[in-house]
Amino acid sequence: MNKPVTVDESLAREFGLTSEEYGRVLSIMGRTPSLTELGVFSVMWSEHCSYKSSRKWLRTLPTKAPWVIHGPGENAGVVDIGQGYAAIFKMESHNHPSFIEPYQGAATGVGGILRDVFTMGARPIANLNALRFGSPENPVTRRVIDGVVRGIGGYGNCVGVPTVGGEINFHPAYDGNPLVNAMTVGLARKDRIFLSAAAGVGNPVVYVGSRTGRDGIHGATMSSAEFDEDALSKRPTVQVGDPFIEKLLIEACLELMATDAIVAIQDMGAAGLTSSSVEMAGKGGVGIELDLDAVPQREPNMTAYEMMLSESQERMLMVLRPDRTDVARKIFEKWELDFAIIGHLTDTGHIVVKHKGQLEADIPLDPLAEQAPIYDRPATPPKAPAPLEGVHAPLSLDATLLKLVGSPDLASRAWVWNQYDSTVGGQTVRRPGAADAAIVKVEDTDIGLAITTDCTPRYCQADPKTGGAQAVAEAWRNLTATGARPLAVTDNLNFANPEKPEIMGQFVAAVEGMGEACSALDFPVVSGNVSLYNETRNPDGSTTAILPTPAIGALGVLDDVNKAVGLGMQPESEVVLIGETKGELGQTIWLREILGQEAGAPPPVDLAAEKRNGDFVRSAILDGTITACHDIADGGIMVAAAEMVMASGIGCELESPDSGIRPEAFWFGEDQARYLACVADGKALCERAQAAGVPARIIARSGGNDLILPSGVTISAARLKTAHEAFFPTLMGN
Amino acid sequence: MKAAIIVFPGTNRERDMAIALKRVTGQAPRMIWHHETDLGDTDLVVLPGGFSYGDYLRCGAMAAHSPIMGAIKAFAQKGGHVLGVCNGFQILTETGLLPGALLRNANLRFLSQDCYLKVEAENTPFTHKWKKGDVFRTPLAHGDGNYTADIATLERLEGEGLVAFRYADAKGNVQADDAASNPNGSVNSIAGILSENKRICGMMPHPEDLVDPLMGGEDGLPLFQGLVEAVVR
Numbered sequence: 001m002n003k004p005v006t007v008d009e010s011l012a013r014e015f016g017l018t019s020e021e022y023g024r025v026l027s028i029m030g031r032t033p034s035l036t037e038l039g040v041f042s043v044m045w046s047e048h049c050s051y052k053s054s055r056k057w058l059r060t061l062p063t064k065a066p067w068v069i070h071g072p073g074e075n076a077g078v079v080d081i082g083q084g085y086a087a088i089f090k091m092e093s094h095n096h097p098s099f100i101e102p103y104q105g106a107a108t109g110v111g112g113i114l115r116d117v118f119t120m121g122a123r124p125i126a127n128l129n130a131l132r133f134g135s136p137e138n139p140v141t142r143r144v145i146d147g148v149v150r151g152i153g154g155y156g157n158c159v160g161v162p163t164v165g166g167e168i169n170f171h172p173a174y175d176g177n178p179l180v181n182a183m184t185v186g187l188a189r190k191d192r193i194f195l196s197a198a199a200g201v202g203n204p205v206v207y208v209g210s211r212t213g214r215d216g217i218h219g220a221t222m223s224s225a226e227f228d229e230d231a232l233s234k235r236p237t238v239q240v241g242d243p244f245i246e247k248l249l250i251e252a253c254l255e256l257m258a259t260d261a262i263v264a265i266q267d268m269g270a271a272g273l274t275s276s277s278v279e280m281a282g283k284g285g286v287g288i289e290l291d292l293d294a295v296p297q298r299e300p301n302m303t304a305y306e307m308m309l310s311e312s313q314e315r316m317l318m319v320l321r322p323d324r325t326d327v328a329r330k331i332f333e334k335w336e337l338d339f340a341i342i343g344h345l346t347d348t349g350h351i352v353v354k355h356k357g358q359l360e361a362d363i364p365l366d367p368l369a370e371q372a373p374i375y376d377r378p379a380t381p382p383k384a385p386a387p388l389e390g391v392h393a394p395l396s397l398d399a400t401l402l403k404l405v406g407s408p409d410l411a412s413r414a415w416v417w418n419q420y421d422s423t424v425g426g427q428t429v430r431r432p433g434a435a436d437a438a439i440v441k442v443e444d445t446d447i448g449l450a451i452t453t454d455c456t457p458r459y460c461q462a463d464p465k466t467g468g469a470q471a472v473a474e475a476w477r478n479l480t481a482t483g484a485r486p487l488a489v490t491d492n493l494n495f496a497n498p499e500k501p502e503i504m505g506q507f508v509a510a511v512e513g514m515g516e517a518c519s520a521l522d523f524p525v526v527s528g529n530v531s532l533y534n535e536t537r538n539p540d541g542s543t544t545a546i547l548p549t550p551a552i553g554a555l556g557v558l559d560d561v562n563k564a565v566g567l568g569m570q571p572e573s574e575v576v577l578i579g580e581t582k583g584e585l586g587q588t589i590w591l592r593e594i595l596g597q598e599a600g601a602p603p604p605v606d607l608a609a610e611k612r613n614g615d616f617v618r619s620a621i622l623d624g625t626i627t628a629c630h631d632i633a634d635g636g637i638m639v640a641a642a643e644m645v646m647a648s649g650i651g652c653e654l655e656s657p658d659s660g661i662r663p664e665a666f667w668f669g670e671d672q673a674r675y676l677a678c679v680a681d682g683k684a685l686c687e688r689a690q691a692a693g694v695p696a697r698i699i700a701r702s703g704g705n706d707l708i709l710p711s712g713v714t715i716s717a718a719r720l721k722t723a724h725e726a727f728f729p730t731l732m733g734n
Numbered sequence: 735m736k737a738a739i740i741v742f743p744g745t746n747r748e749r750d751m752a753i754a755l756k757r758v759t760g761q762a763p764r765m766i767w768h769h770e771t772d773l774g775d776t777d778l779v780v781l782p783g784g785f786s787y788g789d790y791l792r793c794g795a796m797a798a799h800s801p802i803m804g805a806i807k808a809f810a811q812k813g814g815h816v817l818g819v820c821n822g823f824q825i826l827t828e829t830g831l832l833p834g835a836l837l838r839n840a841n842l843r844f845l846s847q848d849c850y851l852k853v854e855a856e857n858t859p860f861t862h863k864w865k866k867g868d869v870f871r872t873p874l875a876h877g878d879g880n881y882t883a884d885i886a887t888l889e890r891l892e893g894e895g896l897v898a899f900r901y902a903d904a905k906g907n908v909q910a911d912d913a914a915s916n917p918n919g920s921v922n923s924i925a926g927i928l929s930e931n932k933r934i935c936g937m938m939p940h941p942e943d944l945v946d947p948l949m950g951g952e953d954g955l956p957l958f959q960g961l962v963e964a965v966v967r
Contacts, residue, residue: 153844157875158785160746244744244788334767336743421846421875423943424783426750431950441948443753562948 007038015042021373028367036305036353036360043271043309044278045372047532052373053498054530057511061525062518067487068526069190075116075266076186077526078193079488081557083445086190088122091130091183091453091492091553093531098180101238102147107155108241108313109182114159115267118250119316121194121257122186125425126440127156129166129182130453130492130551134175136408136731141170144178146732152182153419158243159250162428163420164438167453170408173461173547176536181492181529183553185451187442194257196266198284198319198345203263205277205288205343206325208332209249209315212273213298215239216311245314245337252335253316261324268315274308276317277343278351282365287348292355296338304353304360319345379504385462388586388600393664397638398713400594400668402723404635405642407593411727434647435566436481436631437556448561450484452554456634457547459602462587464506464548468513469605473672474633475554476521480614481629481675482564483621484556489518491528491552496535496545506548507532513605514550520607521614523554565621567630568648574682575644575652575700577637578689579613579674583665589634590668603670610673616694617675625685628678638667638709640676641700642720645707649717652700653708678702735962737763738776740806740822742797747783747820747940754942755780758958768800777965778815779806781822783875783940793836793878794824803829815859815965816934820876823926823936832927832936833891834883840919844877849917849939851925852902855895858928859964860935863956869906870953872939874917879938881920881927891927898935899926 005011012022015038025033025041033041043049051058063071069086070078076090094109106129114124129152134141156163161184198205216239256262264284266276273295281288292307302310320328325341332339346352351368353361395403404410417432429448430439437452454475460467472489479486491514496503518525535545558564569575585591586600620626628648632640638654645651657666679685682698689696706714737755739748748765755763763780766773773779787796797803810816810831818826826832839845848871853864864870883891891897900923902908903915908923910916916923918938926937941954 150843157844157846157877158744158746158788160784242788244785244790247744247746247785247788334769418847419844421844423846423873423875423940423949424747424750426747426753426943426946426949429948443749 005035007032007035012038016046017042021045024371028364028371034361036308037363039305039309040274040361040363043274044368048270049275050372051530053375053377053532054493054507055374056376057508060511061515063524063526065522065524068524071524071526072528074195075119077488077490078120079526079555080190081447081449082559083447084190085442085447086188086193087185087449087555088117088120088188089183089185089490089553089555090116090527091181091490091551092116092529093492093494094180094182095177095494095531095534097238098148099144099176099178102144103151104238104240106148106151106180108239109180110152110155111241111243111246111313112269113182113184114161114246115269117184117186118253119194119265119267120188121192122188123254124161124184124186125427126185126438126451127161127163127182128438128451128453128553129180130455131166131168132174132179132457132549133168133170134178135172136170138175140175142732148180149416149419155241155243157421159247160424162422162424164422164428164440165432165451165453168413168416169457171457171547173544176544177534177546179494179546179549181551183453183490185449185555192257194262194265196264196280196283198264198280198286200263201286201345201347203319203345204322204325204341205290205345206318206320206328207295207315207340207342208318208337210242210245210312211296211298211338212307212310213312214302214306214310217306217309239311239313241313248335248337249314249316252332252337256328256331259324259327261320261328263319263321265316265318268317270311272309272311278365278368280317280319281345281351282369287346287350287365288343289346289352290343292353294340294342296340304355308353377498377504378501379508380501381505382464382509385601391585391591391595395594397663397667397709397711398715401638401642404589404593404639405720406723406727407589408727409589410635410639412725414725415728415732429561429564430566436478437484439482439561439564441561446560446562448558448564450479450482450556450558452478453551454478455549455551457549458587458598460510460548460550462602464509465513466602466605467548468510468550469517470602470672471550471552472514472517472521472523473605473607473610475552476523477614477631479554479556480618481631483618484558486521486523486554486556488524488526489552489554491525491550493528493530494534494546494549494551495532498532503545510548510550517607521611563622565627565629567644568628569644569650569652569702570627570678571650571702573627573678573680573702574698575702576677576679576682576685576696577674577699578617578677578694578696580695581659581661581666581669581671581674583661583669584671585665585669588668588670590636590664603672605672613673613694616689616692617677620685626677626679630676632674632676634670636668636670637699642707644676645717646720646724649705650702651704651706651708651717652702654700654710655698656710735759735778735965736776737778737780738766738773739763739780739782740766740768740802742768742786742800744786744788745782745784751780751782751942754945754958757945758962766802768797768802771801771805773805773809778817778961779809781818781825783820783822786821786825794821794828797825798828807831810934813931813933815961818936819940819942820938823938824878826934826936831934832929833887834881836878837880837882838878839880845917846875847917849874850902850904851899851939852906852908854897854900855928858898858932859961860957861898861960862964863960867906869902869904871944871951872941872954873943874939876938879918881924883921888922896928897924898928899937901925
């Protein structure tokens with residue numbers, strides 16, 4: 001800093017610490033901290049790095065299963081997928097930066113999650129992203145979509161990792177606070193996984209990758225506060241990404257990981273050099289000393305404070321075997337990346353930072369971690385939603401269907417997908433939209449990975465516990481509908497200000513619902529991220545909170561990828577409806593798009609039925625009985641059937657339900673745990689289902705190119721597609 | 735057939751290409767780092783897709799000045815077979831081994847989708863498994879695939895049968911001003927071209943990503959099968 005800064009409580013508050021937290025800093029240090037030390041405390045104790053509001057509840061989630069190799073606590077979760085391979089995956093948010101600067105916010109979100117995965121030794125093989133945008137009518141939304149989609153594509157396409165799936169929702173609650181949740185799946189040999197715990201006093205600490213600049217200083221703190229009208233003035237806190245450097249970093253790290261040089265490795269993500277050095281030393285129970293003069297710098301005259309807090313992208317920190325530093329240096333020189341020994345491990349248990357001959361920081365690591373604040377914030381349990389009453393159907397079934405398939409949440413996402421390279425790598429078995437989950441093959445094996453992201457925020461808003469359970473159940477169902485065995489979950493919990501009891505109540509209830517579903521479905525959480533303070537302060541002083549959005553990323557495995565099925569309608573088949581239909585219309589897309597209401601309770605989630613129905617469907621896919629399968633989600637049975645018809649161009653004739661349920665409730669209700677399945681012999685499948693205690697009935701027969709409704713009204717696949725595909729190009733202007 | 739794939743910093747489809755080549759030759763191609771100056775013993779040189787040097791300056795412009803390029807030019811001059819796909823095509827135009835240039839896509843967005851290619855030149859090492867007028871499907875994935883060249887060059891390419899592939903619809907109709915069938919806006923719907931001796935081919939789409947029924951089809955396979963036969967002959 002050019003002018004001296006006084007470190008005191010008021011500066012601490014500016015850095016996002018409370019008075020009480022600053023008191024804790026004083027007692028740990030036994031003196032007034034230096035500016036750099038205060039910076040370290042403030043980012044390490046930020047919501048983003050410390051999970052201080054959420055940790056108590058995250059601990060309640062199930063995290064173990066025989067196939068889990070590493071659960072939460074590492075850079076990403078690791079599961080065993082067979083034949084000596086492990087899948088490494090995580091989802092992470094970049095919400096605030098993506099509103100301030102959509103292109104770079106989204107791009108660096110992709111870059112950050114890629115590093116979390118390859119830092120563990122995995123080659124990234126798939127990207128997905130769960131996006132929530134504001135109302136399509138809001139002019140800002142277009143700017144945000146354009147930037148976010150270009151940013152995701154610009155980064156992912158260049159690094160050569162296929163973007164194979166994801167989801168998009170629209171709601172005015174995201175007008176000033178869109179959500180960008182990026183997920184990466186990587187592949188490693190099970191016995192070649194790299195962890196972050198530092199070891200070996202005296203071992204060199206090595207910095208590789210891009211140089212450090214002044215970008216992103218205090219990014220972690222920014223993402224731990226709500227937005228106000230000055231949000232856009234925070235643009236300098238957003239980092240700038242360089243996917244070309246990231247690609248080189250991936251290749252160089254993987255090349256180095258094939259040697260025995262690395263003791264520990266961690267990417268420099270949020271809070272950059274601070275969090276990577278503190279976490280590596282802390283996990284290893286050692287001390288660390290850094291000499292910032294050796295840090296590769298992009299700008300002159302950077303201070304210790306700036307270097308420790310910078311969030312410049314594409315950087316990694318490693319502890320190497322001292323006798324292997326030359327091997328490592330050569331690899332990074334080949335890839336034309338910076339490589340610098342910037343410190344060493346010590347036995348002091350402190351992080352010591354020196355710069356230009358001055359001691360800039362000396363902090364004991366144990367208290368920094370152990371005395372980090374944890375809050376049990378007051379939580380008001382959400383009110384049970386009032387039941388839905390007296391709705392009527394104003395439109396015919398065919399007019400309703402055409403409107404629904406063209407509505408923002410159900411319209412074709414091709415405009416978005418077509419800007420993402422989904423085939424690079426040559427292992428993409430099912431591209432976006434071809435199956436309920438993306439399917440990527442493990443090269444040189446028959447193993448397939450099924451991957452999906454899911455959450456229905458309007459359900460979570462109405463009933464957070466049911467919504468949390470539903471998000472997990474839908475992810476499990478989407479994996480199942482391809483034939484995959486669901487293995488594990490990564491969660492990205494996006495909520496508003498946890499200091500408000502009603503928001504904390506949403507969080508607690510959603511986590512409770514998720515936990516129940518994960519337990520019932522043997523579907524542990526192995527990694528995740530929490531993003532709080534997703535709300536906007538309006539000029540009149542009121543605030544707009546996002547819908548509670550616990551996005552679930554999930555991974556399943558197919559031992560023989562050749563057995564995977566897609567969702568496209570198959571010729572000359574009978575279509576069987578699996579699962580019970582009561583006609584749940586609360587919180588449905590139908591209710592919102594046709595009647596303009598967001599009301600009622602979301603469809604209940606029966607986890608026992610979910611498991612029973614899903615296990616039945618999976619077994620019938622794997623033995624070749626079911627030749628196409630689609631889970632019934634937003635829009636209900638008729639939308640699901642229309643999606644199957646649009647996917648393959650093969651039509652079907654729907655049968656009259658004869659169920660005693662009103663037609664709109666039968667066809668557009670969103671009851672859970674249901675699938676549509678194509679089979680050659682529907683009666684045989686129904687008999688088999690009955691024996692397994694699974695409700696099933698024939699609902700349609702395939703053929704021709706039209707969707708024929710029970711009334712006899714015919715809608716061609718082409719007409720459905722026209723209605724389905726117009727939304728994005730119309731909104732975005734091309 | 736012995737094949738060598740050139741790898742630049744930022745290349746990202748070298749493994750896709752290796753899979754396709756291995757499928758037709760039974761052996762893994764050699765990967766050659768751009769710092770090398772010797773191609774060794776090879777029948778085919780492939781410049782694969784990706785973002786060499788991050789597409790900075792201009793797509794392919796920096797790679798065109800890599801140390802290995804001297805050896806590739808010499809190989810080409812002696813009549814060697816060279817295939818450049820996507821970024822590889824861009825590099826070939828930047829080195830002057832093929833004429834013309836690739837501009838930003840007409841809609842100014844990255845495009846990743848299937849397209850249909852109509853075979854225009856038959857009896858070349860790259861196309862002889864097809865007949866003129868055949869149509870096949872292939873993925874494309876690029877931001878700068880909008881082929882252009884000056885009028886004299888275009889007349890020469892068209893007149894001498896050096897247009898290898900054109901973008902078309904599924905039935906083979908070519909219409910340059912139709913964004914659905916000519917997605918990146920290339921002049922004359924040109925998707926791939928040949929050198930005068932027809933032994934260098936550059937194309938934007940990725941036939942190497944459609945060589946396995948599991949990934950959606952084998953429509954790209956004839957190009958590689960044809961190369962094996964042509965090079966062995």
